[in-house]
Amino acid sequence: MTNYLGTYRNYCNTSTISECCVYKISKNNLILYVGDTYSIKVTGTTKTVKWVSNNSSVASVTSKGKITANDIGKTIIIGKVGSKNYSCKIEVRSNKFTDRLSEIDNFIIGTIWNNAFCNIDWYISSGTDSVGGN
Known part of the structure; x- marks a missing residue:
């Protein structure tokens, strides 16, 4: 196991197996209606996720991952963990x-x-x- 972990560390440049390549966003696509909310997560990490919206007038996201559908349209919500980005396509429809x-x-x-x-x-x-x- 030591050799495997050592190789794994070198390949992923991390200190443990759990820190490497196991992050996953809870939703890849989401349809919401104006006024709806949804909490999104990146699983497999204890690191802080930085959330951003490509178009916050359509859907905004808090630092905790709570998405609010603001207006009709499409946008992408991105969760950043270190140098990796995890995205969810959002479509907001009329309510x-x-x-x-x-x-x-x-x-x-x-x-x-x-x-x-x-x-x-x-x-x-x-x-x-x-x-x-x-």
Whole structure:
């Protein structure tokens, strides 16, 4: 084990195995709605993570990793540990009830339309009416 650890130290330029190459960000992609918050972390380290946002008007982040969705758009949150960067792509969507309802309505209307069209087409091609009679 001593030889392995020694080789590992030389390769990674660190003093222990746990300090080398085991950092991981808790989310790589995240969809939030305006006003939402989410806490992000870099695991595998006891070092301080410095958090920054590429566009804080879309989503801001505190020094503790708490993300706040501020406005519609896209940005990247970066956690810096030493010389390494760990990023999470953020998409912020509208939180308006009408916008969310519209997304649901479009799905439902599309589903109903597709099903109704298929049923009508079947009735016409089979020569039956909507209750199966001729």
